[in-house]
Amino acid sequence: MAWQVVIAGGGFGGFYAARALERMLPAQSAHVTLVNSANFLLYTPLLPGAAGATLDPRHVVVPLRAELRRTDVVIGSVSGADPSRAVLGVDRIDGDRVELAYDQLIIALGSVSRTLPVPGLAEHGVGLKSLSDATALRNQVLTCFDIAESLEDPAERAEYLGFVFVGAGYAGVEGLAELQDFAVQAIELYPRCRAQGMRWVLVDAAERIMGEVPPSLSRFAEHELCGRGIEVRTSTTLAEAGARSARLSDGETIAARTLVWTAGVKPSPVVARLGLPLDEGGRVVVDSTMAVIGAPGPGREWAIGDCAAVPDSARPGLACPPTAQHAIRQGRLVARNVVASLAGRSGRPFRYRTKGVVAELGRNKAVAITLGIRWRGLPAWLIARTYHLLLMPGVGRRLRLLVDWNVALVFGRDASSPGRLGSTTPLGHEDQRNGSLAATHAAPPAV
Ligand SMILES: Cc1cc2nc3c(=O)[nH]c(=O)nc-3n(C[C@H](O)[C@H](O)[C@H](O)COP(=O)(O)OP(=O)(O)OC[C@H]3O[C@@H](n4cnc5c(N)ncnc54)[C@H](O)[C@@H]3O)c2cc1C
Numbered sequence: 001m002a003w004q005v006v007i008a009g010g011g012f013g014g015f016y017a018a019r020a021l022e023r024m025l026p027a028q029s030a031h032v033t034l035v036n037s038a039n040f041l042l043y044t045p046l047l048p049g050a051a052g053a054t055l056d057p058r059h060v061v062v063p064l065r066a067e068l069r070r071t072d073v074v075i076g077s078v079s080g081a082d083p084s085r086a087v088l089g090v091d092r093i094d095g096d097r098v099e100l101a102y103d104q105l106i107i108a109l110g111s112v113s114r115t116l117p118v119p120g121l122a123e124h125g126v127g128l129k130s131l132s133d134a135t136a137l138r139n140q141v142l143t144c145f146d147i148a149e150s151l152e153d154p155a156e157r158a159e160y161l162g163f164v165f166v167g168a169g170y171a172g173v174e175g176l177a178e179l180q181d182f183a184v185q186a187i188e189l190y191p192r193c194r195a196q197g198m199r200w201v202l203v204d205a206a207e208r209i210m211g212e213v214p215p216s217l218s219r220f221a222e223h224e225l226c227g228r229g230i231e232v233r234t235s236t237t238l239a240e241a242g243a244r245s246a247r248l249s250d251g252e253t254i255a256a257r258t259l260v261w262t263a264g265v266k267p268s269p270v271v272a273r274l275g276l277p278l279d280e281g282g283r284v285v286v287d288s289t290m291a292v293i294g295a296p297g298p299g300r301e302w303a304i305g306d307c308a309a310v311p312d313s314a315r316p317g318l319a320c321p322p323t324a325q326h327a328i329r330q331g332r333l334v335a336r337n338v339v340a341s342l343a344g345r346s347g348r349p350f351r352y353r354t355k356g357v358v359a360e361l362g363r364n365k366a367v368a369i370t371l372g373i374r375w376r377g378l379p380a381w382l383i384a385r386t387y388h389l390l391l392m393p394g395v396g397r398r399l400r401l402l403v404d405w406n407v408a409l410v411f412g413r414d415a416s417s418p419g420r421l422g423s424t425t426p427l428g429h430e431d432q433r434n435g436s437l438a439a440t441h442a443a444p445p446a447v
Contacts (some may be wrong), residue, residue: 003030003342006088006102007071008078009063009268010036012044013305014108015339016081016331020071024339033072033100035090039064042131045324046388048171048402051134052178052362053413059400061131062393075101078109080273086299104300104338107284107292108272108331111265111306111322120241125261126168128175135157137175137395140258141183144419149354155255161198162256164246167263168204170212170359173221175262176202180230181362186415201231201254203247204263208234210367212321213357220376224361265322265409267307276301289347290334293441300341304330309377313351325354325397358384364409 001096005021007014017033024232025032040061049055064073076092113127126140127133141163148160161184165176180200187194202209202225209225209232210218222232234247238259240247247253267282269331277285277294280374284303285293288311304310305327309319320326329352337347358380366380385405392398408414 002443004101005030005032005104005106005338006100007034007075007106007108008034008081008088009059009108009110009305009307010034010038010073011108011110011305011327012041013110013327013331013334014106014331015041015062015064015067015393016328017106017108017304017335018068018331020332020335021338022068024335025342027070029342030342031072032070033074034064034068035074035076035078035088035100036064037075039073039075041067041393043388043392044129044171045174046392047128047131047134048174048178048360049174050131051128051137052182053138053415054178054408055401055404056184057131059404060134062397067393074321078270080270081105081275083275083301084296085301086297101185102299103348104341104351105302105353106334106338107271107276107301107303107307108144108305108327109268109271111267112184112269113261114264114266117262118238118241121238121259121261124241124243125259128171128260128262129265137260138182139417141179142186142415144257145183145187145190145193145295146417148193148196151184154196157196158199158252159244159255159257161193161196162201162245162254163198163258163260164201164203164238164254164256165260165262166203166246167261168202168206168209168234169262170210170264171266172202172204172260173209173225173361176200176230177225182413185413186226189415190232191385198254199231199254200229201233201256203233203236203238203248206234210359211413213359213367214374215300215368217369217374217376221359221367224365225439228363256401265306271303271307276303278383279309279319281309281319283307285309288313288349289337290330291337291341298336302334302338304334310350313349314353320350320352320356323354326352356387358387362386377429406441 021032040063043060046060050057050060076090079091082087144160148157151157207217237249239249245253286303290302295301306322312318312320340347357370360366364381366384368375368380368383
């Protein structure tokens with residue numbers, strides 16, 4: 001009888017675990033099932049590019065079925081688990097609720113935005129974590145311009161031309177830099193908006209932006225953003241969010257209808273329903289081999305990526321940071337450890353020291369560290385793009401990135417707002433046809 005290996009989550013950790021298992025486990029001895037809420041792996045480091053319209057949103061994902069030929073891909077939502085019976089509960093896309101029995105379970109369910117109890121944030125803030133977030137933000141910029149262009153009152157117009165990002169880690173900085181770069185090009189098509197000018201503000205509670213990189217690179221990134229007219233407010237927090245403004249802890253109220261929250265992540269809430277021990281941050285507690293500590297059996301559970309507290313060999317006493325770099329390597333190693341466990345051998349501990357960081361700043365600039373060497377400006381940007389090209393699975397997908405990037409370099413970024421692209425129009429409601437701005441944004445955008 002074949003072993004049942006189930007992977008919950010098909011992001012960086014789950015995908016690379018499945019790929020490695022396909023290579024290591026003979027088909028007749030094990031059956032690998034991967035459950036994911038979408039039929040693709042989202043390549044998050046390229047999300048800012050999708051928001052900033054240098055990349056087609058479809059080109060920042062990897063279709064799971066195209067890359068995983070021997071894995072049974074189940075599209076659905078993991079709803080819970082019962083480790084004492086070794087079953088994972090799944091609400092499948094067809095509406096059926098099923099239980100998947102496992103001998104080995106790899107939990108790789110990732111993270112969600114970590115919000116704080118700031119008044120108005122839940123109602124008026126948006127995240128930058130999903131493909132729809134990225135597409136919606138890009139559309140939001142254009143919709144704001146379209147509305148602002150039609151307004152007579154400059155004060156009212158200013159609300160639509162104000163954009164506030166809270167959280168200046170690499171995701172927030174890259175997202176803001178790419179989106180602002182896109183907006184700078186797009187606003188040329190809106191004479192009134194261009195004459196009035198936009199306001200972009202980056203807010204962070206820390207003393208400097210991009211705490212992940214050394215101070216010299218952080219200073220370069222801040223200098224670069226400020227040079228483009230972006231206001232960087234460090235040691236500042238968001239005090240209150242409204243539909244038309246954001247109030248900061250220094251007392252200033254910024255007129256803005258777009259508030260983007262990129263201030264950190266927390267483990268996917270579903271891991272709390274798996275019946276496994278969690279740490280105080282809500283991550284699954286694992287040992288250095290990524291095996292869940294204190295699970296009852298009879299199956300064997302493992303946890304990796306953003307939802308797991310994998311001990312960090314580079315920083316004793318701490319868990320690994322939530323990065324794709326770590327999730328990918330944990331995915332590959334957990335696959336080896338699953339194979340070892342099935343063969344009755346013990347697993348290897350996870351040891352990894354971050355080899356580098358790359359963060360694009362738009363305008364062909366970036367900051368990067370590779371093997372201890374610090375890069376900035378154009379060389380860093382070339383390193384960042386080469387790195388993503390090499391990491392993107394599949395030749396076809398790499399070519400798509402290359403084409404998108406080069407088209408955007410030569411012809412600029414596309415400034416159309418495809419509205420509700422992806423949803424159908426009910427027959428008899430042609431006034432709500434796909435992409436119609438009037439239908440999509442009859443009321444001012446909520447964010
Ligand atoms: C904008 C942005 C930029 C980033 N840039 C970088 C970068 O440059 N470098 C870097 O190293 N890291 C970067 N990261 C962090 C990186 O994306 C994460 O650390 C990494 O994705 C973690 O991998 P994971 O496998 O744990 O989770 P994910 O890759 O998030 O995968 C989790 C998967 O589980 C699925 N899932 C969740 N809940 C359920 C459920 N209930 N049922 C079924 N499926 C479910 C999700 O759909 C997803 O496919 C960035 C993140 C963001 C948001």
